Amino acid sequence: MMSSMIEVEVTKVKQLTDVIREFTLSPMEGALPGFSSGSHIQLHLPTSHRVLKKAYSLLSDPADTSSYRIAVRLQEHSKGGSRFMHEGLSEGDHLHITPPSNLFAPNSSARHHLLIAGGIGITPFLSYLAEFQRQSKSYELHYAYRGGVTDAYVTDLRQAFSAKLHTYDSNLQQRLDLDQLLSNQSVGTHVYVCGPERLRHSVQEAATKNAWSPSRIHWEAFSGAEPGQAFQVELARLNKTLEVSADESLLEALEASGVEIPNLCRGGVCGQCATTYLEGDVDHRDAFLSQADQSQQLMPCVSRGMCGSRIVLDL
Amino acid sequence: METECQNRLPSQPIYAQSIPQLDVRVLISIIQDADHPKAIELVSMVNALPSSRVFTNVKWEAGVIDPSLKDALQKTPVGSHLVLCGDERFIWSCWSVANQAGWLNDEMTLLKTEHVRNLYCVHCGQIQPITTQAEVICQACQVKLFVRDHFSQRLGAYMGVCLDANQPYGGDVK
Ligand code: FES
Numbered sequence: 001m002m003s004s005m006i007e008v009e010v011t012k013v014k015q016l017t018d019v020i021r022e023f024t025l026s027p028m029e030g031a032l033p034g035f036s037s038g039s040h041i042q043l044h045l046p047t048s049h050r051v052l053k054k055a056y057s058l059l060s061d062p063a064d065t066s067s068y069r070i071a072v073r074l075q076e077h078s079k080g081g082s083r084f085m086h087e088g089l090s091e092g093d094h095l096h097i098t099p100p101s102n103l104f105a106p107n108s109s110a111r112h113h114l115l116i117a118g119g120i121g122i123t124p125f126l127s128y129l130a131e132f133q134r135q136s137k138s139y140e141l142h143y144a145y146r147g148g149v150t151d152a153y154v155t156d157l158r159q160a161f162s163a164k165l166h167t168y169d170s171n172l173q174q175r176l177d178l179d180q181l182l183s184n185q186s187v188g189t190h191v192y193v194c195g196p197e198r199l200r201h202s203v204q205e206a207a208t209k210n211a212w213s214p215s216r217i218h219w220e221a222f223s224g225a226e227p228g229q230a231f232q233v234e235l236a237r238l239n240k241t242l243e244v245s246a247d248e249s250l251l252e253a254l255e256a257s258g259v260e261i262p263n264l265c266r267g268g269v270c271g272q273c274a275t276t277y278l279e280g281d282v283d284h285r286d287a288f289l290s291q292a293d294q295s296q297q298l299m300p301c302v303s304r305g306m307c308g309s310r311i312v313l314d315l
Numbered sequence: 316m317e318t319e320c321q322n323r324l325p326s327q328p329i330y331a332q333s334i335p336q337l338d339v340r341v342l343i344s345i346i347q348d349a350d351h352p353k354a355i356e357l358v359s360m361v362n363a364l365p366s367s368r369v370f371t372n373v374k375w376e377a378g379v380i381d382p383s384l385k386d387a388l389q390k391t392p393v394g395s396h397l398v399l400c401g402d403e404r405f406i407w408s409c410w411s412v413a414n415q416a417g418w419l420n421d422e423m424t425l426l427k428t429e430h431v432r433n434l435y436c437v438h439c440g441q442i443q444p445i446t447t448q449a450e451v452i453c454q455a456c457q458v459k460l461f462v463r464d465h466f467s468q469r470l471g472a473y474m475g476v477c478l479d480a481n482q483p484y485g486g487d488v489k
Contacts, residue, residue: 185393187395211395213421214421
């Protein structure tokens with residue numbers, strides 16, 4: 001069921017800011033599979049206690065399949081993924097990745113693309129821009145960051161796309177007024193958001209206030225699972241009990257015990273990992289299931305059992 | 316009352332049974348015939364709204380409407396709603412203009428007045444107006460057509476397929 005893995009070599013590591021690093025991944029031979037703007041890959045990271053699977057957006061130009069580029073922000077409370085990428089990975093290392101898949105493609109019938117990025121959320125848009133330029137699409141990019149910390153690529157963007165770029169540096173108290181931005185768009189505009197949860201919420205709020213149809217709003221959850229509390233899970237059909245520790249996701253715990261669940265985004269948006277549960281108090285953290293469906297299903301890539309509780313899965 | 320939603324094909328268009336209550340920024344209504352009872356009801360309702368624009372007795376032909384109206388459709392702010400009121404041919408003609416301007420299906424209400432619709436002959440590509448009949452002879456190739464419920468949004472027409480497989484030609488050819 002899992003798509004076949006590809007072995008790549010880390011051919012370049014570049015420190016972009018204090019907390020952001022860029023990695024170039026090259027094929028062992030030939031070219032890598034083609035991809036479309038907004039695609040991501042999963043990296044399998046061999047950390048000291050287990051193999052972590054992390055999804056990252058491809059930021060390179062889709063026309064170039066000689067290598068893939070990704071950028072990773074070191075998360076303060078990293079569960080090991082971003083820390084491994086920053087401290088355990090160097091040029092010449094080999095890694096396994098999945099072929100690209102796309103959950104965040106630009107809408108093909110949009111007449112204007114409004115891109116809103118927060119910090120490291122700039123990455124998928126870098127692959128959009130190359131394509132938009134080639135196809136002479138109408139777009140504008142609003143990029144909010146903390147100067148010197150999360151402002152990756154801002155110099156390059158200023159050089160290449162200055163007319164379409166609007167930047168907001170929180171160190172300089174520059175604010176992006178979303179209400180104003182969204183109240184001024186004409187029919188045919190689609191908005192895309194990538195960045196921290198609170199940015200997505202603010203966009204959603206401004207969109208609702210301005211009566212935007214939900215079909216015009218597209219977003220990418222790139223942060224993955226947040227840690228939580230430890231809990232227990234029982235697999236009813238396999239007759240097994242697992243302990244899920246505070247710093248791993250339920251999906252990771254299942255995989256570690258040999259249970260493979262289909263998955264793509266590992267961020268609670270794609271719907272691939274939906275699993276039926278029979279009992280238990282679930283802390284639903286996905287953005288995929290409706291409330292009604294959440295009474296029977298959960299997304300193990302992000303959702304967890306309530307602290308100290310036990311959930312029973314139909315597995 | 317019409318019961319068009321029962322057993323419908325996924326491609327079959329959904330027409331509004333009544334005019335919805337809308338909380339939107341701008342409401343645009345495009346009306347084929349201002350004297351039709353449904354149009355009168357629509358106008359009296361939308362006239363009470365703060366930012367409503369009504370276009371009546373709109374000139375149109377397949378996929379083409381008044382250029383000034385097309386312009387208005389492109390410049391409307393996101394968060395607006397469009398009501399298309401007329402027969403099915405009129406509605407889908409306006410729909411294709413609106414769709415190109417960037418309007419989404421959930422931003423449009425389709426209010427059908429008369430049963431005049433387009434039929435597409437899958438054999439020769441002719442599009443002709445029909446009403447409620449289930450069998451029609453193609454104006455161009457004379458094949459006897461069965462009117463399917465399958466609807467193409469792009470063509471704004473229902474599909475007409477050969478009724479009698481033993482006679483896939485026009486006229487009396489054996
Ligand atoms: S893997 Fe996408 S929702 Fe869980």
